[in-house]
Amino acid sequence: MLESQLKYDLDQERIDEIARMSRPQVSVIGLGGAGCNIVSWIKQRGMTGGRLLALNTDANHLSICKADKRILIGEKTTHGLGCGGYAEKGEQALRESLEVIKKEIAGSSIVFLVSGLGGGTGTGASCALAESLKGTGPLVVGVNTIPFAIERVRMETARSAIERLKKACDTVVTIDNNKLVKVAGDLPFQEALGVANELVGVFVKDITETITTASLINLDFMDLRAIMEKKGIAAIGAGWGQGEEKVEKAVKVALDGQLLDINDVTKAYGVLIHVSGGEDLTLDEVYRSGEMVTKSISPKAKIIWGAKVVPEMQGSAHVFVCLTGVESAFLNQTQKPKRFKLF
Ligand SMILES: Nc1nc2c(ncn2[C@@H]2O[C@H](COP(=O)(O)OP(=O)(O)OP(=O)(O)O)[C@@H](O)[C@H]2O)c(=O)[nH]1
Ligand SMILES: [Mg+2]
The missing domain is CATH 3.30.1330.20 (Tubulin/FtsZ, C-terminal domain)
Structure with a gap:
């Protein structure tokens, strides 16, 4: 009797242990100003089952960011001053800090790269990080906003970044800031950005929580992988x-x-x-x-x-x-x- 009880207890422990080990590890990385704002939004709301990282070349902005881990990238390249819209600088900064980042996300089954395209850090660093993660194991999902039409020159920067991300990521989810603003109604610019951050934040938070914690219907990570692996663009x-x-x-x-x-x-x-x-x-x-x-x-x-x-x-x-x-x-x-x- 005792022996069978012991075996039962061990079996139960083993199930819990296997469940713990097989739970997908999720890393959500915000890159640049917009990416870090979205990560901050998620952190303030609270997210279970994933780790939030904020990466920026801009030390000032990073210092007000909320995340599980903040990393100032490319200190030698930008001296903590940001990239001033130059994506090549963002890319260089990422390469400078690549080893530190890789250590932080080691063992992840899914990596979300969240950024607003069109600037320097988010654009350059997302492309470089996605390329260096390609084929290394995790499902890599880019979550990127498209610039506002008034940011004319930035549109071209964003377009070529999406082409690169499409090749490097499994799936690139693109969200058009212009459409978001229309949906949000006549809001002041800052508030409209807040709406955008919330939409992207809810999307990442809900996927993460549903594949890592028990909910009404759980999303299976392998199913997610099946629809997102090597699939190009998503909306x-x-x-x-x-x-x-x-x-x-x-x-x-x-x-x-x-x-x-x-x-x-x-x-x-x-x-x-x-x-x-x-x-x-x-x-x-x-x-x-x-x-x-x-x-x-x-x-x-x-x-x-x-x-x-x-x-x-x-x-x-x-x-x-x-x-x-x-x-x-x-x-x-x-x-x-x-x-x-x-x-
Ligand atoms: N959704 C959303 N988009 C934003 C926000 N801030 C900026 N953007 C958009 O993202 C683009 C890139 O801006 P940032 O993220 O501030 O730029 P960055 O990556 O920090 O680049 P540098 O400052 O040049 O190093 C902008 O052109 C805007 O279209 C934000 O808080 N939310
Ligand atoms: Mg910036």
């Missing part, structure tokens, strides 16, 4: 709904293309749907959201789900969809941005 959409049919309403908004940086959703290879809602959220509602997506996209697309209950969200639902293997509308814009005429 995300988000929607909110309330009352009856809240999930359906949220899915409709998420797919209506206001935010998605793609021209043709039917070409998506894979879809990740994440639903958050109050304790009234039912599994049926969540599965129905999948059916809606299948109808709007393509019956051939591979769909994976994650869902979690947030007690404060009673009566409402938040849905994000991530469409992988798509073509970026931004990248396909052939016309060059118009230049300012000075005289």
Whole structure:
């Protein structure tokens, strides 16, 4: 009797141990000003199951950043002063600090590289880090914002960075700041940036938590890998709904293309749907959201789900969809941005 009890206890311990060992390790790295702001947003909200790193060449900005670990990169290259919009400098700074970064993220199963494209540090360092991580083991997911149209010259910098990231990362999720601002309404610039940071922050936080902790529906890391590994560009959409049919309403908004940086959703290879809602959220509602997506996209697309209950969200639902293997509308814009005429 005692012996069998002992064996039972050992088996239980072994299950817990294997569960601990097999839990994917997630590193979320914010690079440059925007990337660090997004990491700070996540840190302030709290995230379980992943590690938050903030990397910048700008010591001042880094000092007000919130993260599990902050790293001043390229001290010799930039002396803590930032890159002033020069992506080559950002790249050089990253190379200078590469070994330190690699040690910090050793053993990760998934690495998110979060940055706002168009400047120096985030653009150059994201490209260089993605290239040096390629083929080394972890699933590398770039999460990048596209500059505002008013930042004309930065658009070209961003475009060539996306081309590079597309080759180096498994998936590059592009989020257009211009569309975000439209969705957010008539907000002052700083507040509009806050909305952008929140959307990107929620996306990274929800994926991380659903693959590392128990939730209503857990996303399996291997499923995530299947839709994101070597898939090129991805786009995300988000929607909110309330009352009856809240999930359906949220899915409709998420797919209506206001935010998605793609021209043709039917070409998506894979879809990740994440639903958050109050304790009234039912599994049926969540599965129905999948059916809606299948109808709007393509019956051939591979769909994976994650869902979690947030007690404060009673009566409402938040849905994000991530469409992988798509073509970026931004990248396909052939016309060059118009230049300012000075005289
Ligand atoms: N979503 C979001 N985008 C931002 C934010 N700050 C800047 N951006 C966008 O990101 C681009 C890059 O800006 P930063 O991240 O500040 O630049 P950086 O990478 O620090 O580059 P350097 O300062 O030149 O070293 C900008 O052109 C904006 O389009 C932010 O807080 N949130
Ligand atoms: Mg900066």
